[in-house]
Amino acid sequence: MKENEIVPGFTLKDFEERLNNLLSIMDDNSLFILGSKKESYMSPNVKYPYRQDSNFYYLCGVSEPECYLVIRKNNESSQIKHEITLYVREKSKREFFHGVVNGVESLQKLFGNLIEVKPVKGFLRDLQGHVRNYNIIYHDPDFDEGLSDFIVKSGGGIEEFRGEKQRKKVIYPDSLVSMLRSRKSASEIAHIKKCASISAQAFTELMKKIRPGMSEAHVEAILEFECRIRGAQRLAYPPVIGSGDRANIIHYLTNNHLTQDGDLIRIDAAAEYYGYMNDITRTFPVNGKFTAPQRKVYEAVLDIQKKCIEYLKKHTTETITVHSYHDYSYRLIIESLSQHFNISKSKNELCQLADSVVYPHMVGHPTGMWIHEDIPTRDDKLGPGMIITCEPGIYFSNQVKEYIPNSLLHGIGVQIEDDILLTEDGIEVLSHETPKEVEEIEEIMARGRAQHPMYFSF
Structure with missing residues (x-):
């Protein structure tokens, strides 16, 4: 100290x-x-x-x-x-x-x-x-x-x-x-930034070391190890390490399957650093290279997330609540299902599909010392000093494949989550060091294979 x-x-x-x-x-x-x-x-x-x-x-x-x-x-x-x-x-x-x-x-x-x-x-x-x-x-x-x-x-x-x-x-x-x-002080923000840096480095190292055939438990162990050697006391919450179709299970905690070549893996995990924590999710290919269908879904989610982050900037000039924030993300998801994935259903049918399986969770929540910080209601105004997650996702589970015309999309689940600090004049993405651009992820994973050619599970 x-x-x-x-x-x-x-x-x-x-x-x-x-x-x-x-x-x-x-x-x-x-x-x-x-x-x-x-x-x-x-x-x-x-x-x-x-x-x-x-x-x-x-x-x-x-x-x-x-x-x-x-x-x-x-x-x-x-x-x-x-x-x-x-x-x-x-x-x-x-x-x-x-x-x-x-x-x-x-x-x-x-x-x-x-x-x-x-x-x-x-x-x-x-x-x-x-x-x-x-x-x-x-x-x-x-x-x-x-x-x-x-x-x-x-x-x-x-x-x-x-x-x-x-x-x-x-x-x-x-x-x-x-x-x-609910409103973080300058000391708390600095502390959470330190935690976010630990989480980012751990994710980066994991991207370098993951290989097809590793168990999800092995992936979890690498991530926790990389967090703890950098000063974290523990992982902030039981992590979601879902590969293949298990990426579509929102709170998948079993983490006991073997990853397969060609799988995407969705990892919802982060560090806890002396009482404070992050909430971060990344989705990436186990073998280091997105297929064309995987990239299509991934870039759709990434585009939605970037638009939602831009939307949060309006909190300085408009009344934004958790509900209005989620409603905005929901409209983007519905548009994406119709325009990018050619799901020819009525708006009501698309909404039912999104609510039940494709996008069944909120776009974000406050975070800090608890992974889900309390707010009085979802209709209370968001404001400076708050940290809120931005975590849209699209889940094309095999359970809904009859609705998805492109069979190559079946089983693909993608979520991207960052922690966003609301400031007096805008926002700051606290987890910005954690890679999420397609080219950056693939480059890091290729570099990892060159550095650790024999890194695999037993």
């Missing part, structure tokens, strides 16, 4: 700004309670690798379980306007088994006067008094049933929270934090 960073990429000033922004949208006389992600087990005594809850990490940067962040916002007339407390595990002999924890003292030095750090063993005792004193409580009742029961009991019983005598109100904390996370 660099000097003054609390976690890689972010300083105390970043977390102070986030907490102040949260306080600015909390109600007066309110209590905010957020727990860290619970550990989960694949079998008794064997834990899954731990990943912190994104909202918790966003607000304090701590990556340990068994922690709680509590924020008390008082009335304007109060002498103390707010208090922020972080409850964490203490250092103990457990570290010999489970790894070093930060502990109270080291975290207090990091956070200074911004956050008071206390041992987690005192959390429930303190919480009991807080719940009695505040009438608005930001808490997720589904997070921990036992904790929710404790809050209700501490607040005077269920009648205090519902019914005619209700005095206390529970609000999901996600509703506040998601609002803050």
Whole structure:
């Protein structure tokens, strides 16, 4: 980490700004309670690798379980306007088994006067008094049933929270934090650009090394390896590695078939870098050379994607929502089916075909710390600081071959996805380093075969 960073990429000033922004949208006389992600087990005594809850990490940067962040916002007339407390595990002999924890003292030095750090063993005792004193409580009742029961009991019983005598109100904390996370700061944008560069280099290396006959699992392993040796903690989500007709399965996760000479492979995968991630998809030929039919579909999708990216630039002068953005892409898909692929159907029939199989997903969604970031509704305006994907696709699955007159197109599925930052004066394609032009892909893959002539699966 660099000097003054609390976690890689972010300083105390970043977390102070986030907490102040949260306080600015909390109600007066309110209590905010957020727990860290619970550990989960694949079998008794064997834990899954731990990943912190994104909202918790966003607000304090701590990556340990068994922690709680509590924020008390008082009335304007109060002498103390707010208090922020972080409850964490203490250092103990457990570290010999489970790894070093930060502990109270080291975290207090990091956070200074911004956050008071206390041992987690005192959390429930303190919480009991807080719940009695505040009438608005930001808490997720589904997070921990036992904790929710404790809050209700501490607040005077269920009648205090519902019914005619209700005095206390529970609000999901996600509703506040998601609002803050939707607009990325300069530090976050720089961090996500670093992540995008890792993903781009990994895709480029994969294009060099992939060969017909490799298993989809081998392809996945290469991509994860190339991401992790460049600093990524993991892949951002379970990757889609679909070759041949499996490229037409939108969320194909089996990844256990052998690739064949002549297949296209659709890969939806990207890196996660210290809490932030990309969402990138590329489709390319396993043998390094597009056939004429494959290129026809690919270039149709690429043309649609470029037009959709241009459309996003209008957010600075027009009201653009996720719905209007998708509707624009949908019209382009319908036009392409009719004009480029000679599917002679009525507009209604083309729409039914697109909805069911050929284009059954949205053109994009916000992304950042979650692969699908929350937005209040798809009709809310998109604006500067948001990152949204652009991921049109055309899927000519063998299931719909009776609608496709050209049999050479059967089984071809193509999707191209990039992450787009909306700025004050336009857009920036954050994943621009990841190759997507036909000539560039073929040149990289040819170069890879020259560099690694014997790279193959066992």
